Structure formats: structure tokens, C-alpha cells
Amino acid sequence: MIEGKNISKSFGDRLVLENVSVTMEKGKTNLIIGQSGMGKTVLLKCLVGLIKADQGQVFYDGRSFSKMSFNEMKEIRQEIGMLFQGGALFDSLNVEENVMFPLSMFTEQTLSQKLERANFCLSRVNLENANKLLPSELSGGMKKRVAIARAISMNPRYLFCDEPNSGLDPQTAHLIDELIKEITLEYNMTTLVVTHDMNSVLEIGEKIYFIYQGKIWWEGDKHNILYTENKELQDFVFTSELTKKLKPKKGFGV
Amino acid sequence: MKFLFHFGRYLGLLGQAFQRPEKQSIYIRQILVEMEKLGLASVGIVAIISVFMGAVVAIQMAFNIDTPLIPRYTIGFVTRQSVILEFSPTIISLILAGKVGSRIASELGTMRVTEQIDALEIMGINPATYLILPKIVASMLINPFLIGMSMLLSVGGGWLAGMATGLFPTADYVNGIQSFFHLYDIFYAFIKTVVFAFLIASVSAYNGFYTKGGALEVGEASTNGVVYSSIAIIFVNLILTQILLA
Ligand SMILES: Nc1ncnc2c1ncn2[C@@H]1O[C@H](COP(=O)(O)OP(=O)(O)OP(=O)(O)O)[C@@H](O)[C@H]1O
Ligand SMILES: [Mg+2]
Numbered sequence: 021m022i023e024g025k026n027i028s029k030s031f032g033d034r035l036v037l038e039n040v041s042v043t044m045e046k047g048k049t050n051l052i053i054g055q056s057g058m059g060k061t062v063l064l065k066c067l068v069g070l071i072k073a074d075q076g077q078v079f080y081d082g083r084s085f086s087k088m089s090f091n092e093m094k095e096i097r098q099e100i101g102m103l104f105q106g107g108a109l110f111d112s113l114n115v116e117e118n119v120m121f122p123l124s125m126f127t128e129q130t131l132s133q134k135l136e137r138a139n140f141c142l143s144r145v146n147l148e149n150a151n152k153l154l155p156s157e158l159s160g161g162m163k164k165r166v167a168i169a170r171a172i173s174m175n176p177r178y179l180f181c182d183e184p185n186s187g188l189d190p191q192t193a194h195l196i197d198e199l200i201k202e203i204t205l206e207y208n209m210t211t212l213v214v215t216h217d218m219n220s221v222l223e224i225g226e227k228i229y230f231i232y233q234g235k236i237w238w239e240g241d242k243h244n245i246l247y248t249e250n251k252e253l254q255d256f257v258f259t260s261e262l263t264k265k266l267k268p269k270k271g272f273g274v
Numbered sequence: 275m276k277f278l279f280h281f282g283r284y285l286g287l288l289g290q291a292f293q294r295p296e297k298q299s300i301y302i303r304q305i306l307v308e309m310e311k312l313g314l315a316s317v318g319i320v321a322i323i324s325v326f327m328g329a330v331v332a333i334q335m336a337f338n339i340d341t342p343l344i345p346r347y348t349i350g351f352v353t354r355q356s357v358i359l360e361f362s363p364t365i366i367s368l369i370l371a372g373k374v375g376s377r378i379a380s381e382l383g384t385m386r387v388t389e390q391i392d393a394l395e396i397m398g399i400n401p402a403t404y405l406i407l408p409k410i411v412a413s414m415l416i417n418p419f420l421i422g423m424s425m426l427l428s429v430g431g432g433w434l435a436g437m438a439t440g441l442f443p444t445a446d447y448v449n450g451i452q453s454f455f456h457l458y459d460i461f462y463a464f465i466k467t468v469v470f471a472f473l474i475a476s477v478s479a480y481n482g483f484y485t486k487g488g489a490l491e492v493g494e495a496s497t498n499g500v501v502y503s504s505i506a507i508i509f510v511n512l513i514l515t516q517i518l519l520a
Contacts, residue, residue: 125397
């Protein structure tokens with residue numbers, strides 16, 4: 021479980037997060053949704069400590085992250101897998117080296133053990149036969165999948181994904197959603213996914229926070245999101261032609 | 275004020291870089307990789323510049339010493355001295371600041387803006403130690419070889435110039451480069467070289483490491499890396515010369 025309490029962050033005089041409190045539950049996929057530029061990535065980075073919040077605290081299973089020294093933080097971080105919005109693959113390493121990188125740094129596994137693990141992770145994101153390619157030789161969606169494979173290579177206790185399926189075709193996006201849901205359950209991970217893809221929301225949103233104007237505007241799950249009375253969330257949810265069809269009609273009662 | 279901010283942050287970054295590495299074997303491999311990228315890749319340019327530098331110094335000496343009061347072997351002697359004491363350690367270090375410094379700053383700058391440095395940090399790896407320490411160590415190990423090679427080639431360049439132009443007899447030149455040789459001069463030159471290597475790697479790494487923004491800022495960081503490591507070299511050169519030759 022990851023708790024963020026009263027997190028505030030501004031850049032200059034632009035307040036991006038205002039007193040945000042969230043609880044990410046263990047064994048569930050927790051979602052942060054919201055429009056572009058609303059501070060989803062900033063919130064995620066505050067939770068992992070890449071951005072220093074102006075105020076607020078973060079707890080990992082009760083351990084106060086905000087008060088830790090760099091070396092104590094390092095221990096928790098080895099339990100974190102993170103997918104960056106842009107992938108953040110290491111350009112100088114090829115696909116399998118990228119995925120094996122955390123294993124090389126933190127385990128004493130032999131090369132063949134590491135390769136086996138890397139191939140397993142790559143097969144889970146449906147990426148075979150790309151092992152020797154460099155990041156510059158990959159398509160956007162392939163980069164994303166390699167980055168996911170790298171994030172899960174160490175079997176993390178905490179998984180953070182910043183828009184895991186943006187830029188992917190619907191089929192692969194679905195596959196990635198399934199994968200995230202599956203491994204979260206399988207390894208009882210605490211998973212946090214930032215997304216603005218309504219398909220993902222309805223598929224994997226076991227707990228959902230909607231962030232609007234720097235605040236948590238709404239929280240719920242995939243079952244009650246369609247019945248929300250919240251004006252801003254309705255605007256967010258029912259924008260596409262597809263989701264409009266899902267909108268419950270007034271008077272038909274729920 | 276701004277200088278103090280950067281200097282303080284630079285020292286802070288060095289403090290982070292000089293920490294116990296997570297895994298020794300990986301760092302040793304990183305150092306070897308950097309030695310190849312930063313050192314071997316510069317052999318060509320260092321060689322060309324050195325030969326021409328030595329030739330020019332020798333020819334200038336020959337033109338300036340045309341009184342019979344000064345013995346002809348002086349040309350060889352002075353060429354050797356200027357090359358060892360100043361031209362090779364300082365000029366070649368400045369060239370390397372341009373070549374290696376821009377490379378380090380743009381590599382780290384790109385890694386910063388594409389979040390690769392954040393990715394390292396998230397994995398629990400100290401990015402300063404992982405990325406910067408091997409570059410500093412590699413530069414300090416490989417640059418003395420480059421500078422040593424430069425000294426030999428420069429002196430050789432002077433000899434070639436004498437042969438090609440006929441301005442001075444090569445026998446005198448060879449005699450000159452063997453006269454009044456002090457081992458301390460070589461020691462002095464290599465102390466300078468190692469200090470400059472440290473400055474090139476660390477100052478340009480600092481400029482890259484704290485890049486903010488995008489591709490444009492990476493270019494800026496790369497330029498700044500070269501400018502500030504060159505300034506640092508010139509400045510420290512003055513101090514070291516005072517201390518070591520006093
Ligand atoms: N390092 C920074 N410096 C200044 N402003 C920043 C910085 N990072 C983010 N911001 C600002 O914070 C706001 C929120 O950014 P953030 O990246 O969290 O948006 P987001 O919700 O993730 O959007 P998207 O869905 O497009 O990724 C933006 O207005 C952005 O301009
Ligand atoms: Mg974002």
C-alpha cells in the first residue's frame with residue numbers, strides 16, 4: 021500500500037497539486053486519470069520522490085518515504101518498477117540489455133539466467149525477435165513495451181506506469197492492460213497507472229482517482245464511474261462517441 | 275552569486291559521484307568502456323595536432339634564433355621544453371575539453387531530458403556515481419597516455435620540419451632535444467595532465483547532468499561544458515604552474 025498525504029506542489033507561482041491525498045491499495049490496479057496537463061505525472065513523480073513536493077508525506081507500507089536518507093530510499097527503490105511516459109530506455113544498450121540492466125546491477129545471476137528472465141519479460145509484452153535492436157531502431161510502441169518489460173524484470177512490489185498504452189494500437193494496448201492487471205494480482209503488487217484512456221479505465225480501474233485543477237475531484241472504481249454525477253468527470257468520461265453510448269440514460273434508474 | 279551557486283552544486287555533485295559504487299565489476303567495465311570512448315577515439319586528432327604543433331614551434335625557433343651567439347642545438351632544446359611544459363599538457367587538454375567535454379555534456383544532457391537519469395535513480399542506482407565516476411576515472415587514466423604520445427609526436431614533428439625545410443641541421447636538433455633533461459619536467463607535465471583530465475570530465479559532466487528542457491538545452495549544455503572546462507583549465511594551469519615551478 022502506498023499513501024500520499026496532503027501533497028502540494030507548485031512550479032513558480034503555478035500551483036499544480038493542492039493538498040492531494042491518495043491511497044494506492046495492494047493487489048489492485050490503482051488509476052490516476054485526468055486531462056492532459058492536470059498534474060498526473062507530477063503526482064506520480066512526487067510519490068516516487070523524483071520531484072520533491074513542497075509539502076506532504078509519502079508512505080510505502082507504512083515506511084515514511086519522505087523522511088528517508090538517500091541510502092534508505094535506495095532500498096525501497098529496488099522494489100519499485102517504473103514505466104516513464106517517454107520510455108526512458110538507455111540509448112546505449114540494446115533491448116535485452118535494457119531489460120537485464122536492473123538484474124545486472126542488483127543480482128548475482130549468471131548471464132543465461134538474466135537472459136532467460138529478460139526473454140520471459142519480453143514475451144509477456146509480446147515482443148520477441150527484437151532483442152538485439154537499439155532503442156533508436158524501435159517504434160514508439162515497441163519502446164513502451166521494452167520499458168514495461170524492464171519495469172517488471174525485478175518482480176517489483178510497487179509498479180508505476182505513466183500512460184502504459186498511449187501510442188499503442190488497440191490490441192497491444194489491451195494486452196498491456198491485461199498484463200498489468202494479471203501481474204498485479206499474481207505478485208500482489210501495489211500498482212499505480214496514470215492514464216487518460218477510457219478503455220483502460222473501464223478494464224483495469226479497480227480504484228480510480230480523477231484529478232482536476234490540482235485536486236482529487238472524484239474517487240471511485242470502474243463500476244461507478246459511468247454513473248457519476250460529477251460534471252467535470254462526465255465531460256472527461258463521455259467525450260468519445262464510443263463512451264457516449266455507454267452513458268446511462270436519465271430515468272432508466274440505476 | 276551565480277558562480278557560488280554553481281560551484282556549490284558542482285562540489286555537491288562530486289560528493290555524490292565519489293560514493294561507493296553499487297557493484298564493483300560493473301564499474302570497472304564502465305571505466306574500460308569510457309576509456310575507449312573518450313580516449314582511443316581521440317588518438318587521431320591528438321596525433322595530427324601534435325605533429326603540426328611541434329613542427330611550427332621548431333620552425334619559429336629557427337627563425338628567431340639566427341644569431342651565431344646562440345648555439346643551434348637550442349632549437350631542439352627549446353622545442354622540447356615548450357612542448358613538454360606547456361604545449362602538450364595544456365593545448366592538447368584544451369582540444370580534449372572541446373572533443374571529450376562536449377561529448378560528456380551532451381550525453382548526460384540527453385540522458386537527463388529523456389528521463390534516463392531519473393530511470394536510474396528510480397531503480398535505486400546513484401546516477402552520479404554510475405555515470406560520472408567512470409568518466410572521471412577513465413579520463414584521468416587515459417589522458418596521460420594521450421599527452422605522452424603528443425609529446426613524442428610533437429618533438430618528432432619538429433624534427434620532420436627541420437628535415438623538410440632545411441632550416442636547421444637535424445643532428446643539432448637531436449642533440450638539443452637530449453640536452454639538459456630534467457625528469458621533474460615530465461612529472462610536472464603529467465600532474466597538470468591528470469588535473470586537467472579531472473576538470474574536463476567533471477565540469478562538463480556537471481553541465482550535462484543538470485540540463486533542463488529539451489534538445490535545445492542539450493546543445494547549450496554541451497557548449498557550456500566546453501567553455502567552462504576550458505576556463506577551468508586555463509585558470510588552474512596558472513595556479514599549478516605557480517605552485518609546481520616555484
Ligand atoms: N519541471 C517542471 N517545471 C515547471 N512546470 C512543470 C514541470 N513539470 C510539470 N510542470 C507543469 O505541471 C503541469 C502538470 O504537468 P504533468 O506533466 O503532471 O501533466 P499530466 O497530467 O501528466 O499531462 P499528460 O497527460 O499530458 O502527460 C503542467 O502544466 C506542466 O506545465
Ligand atoms: Mg503525464
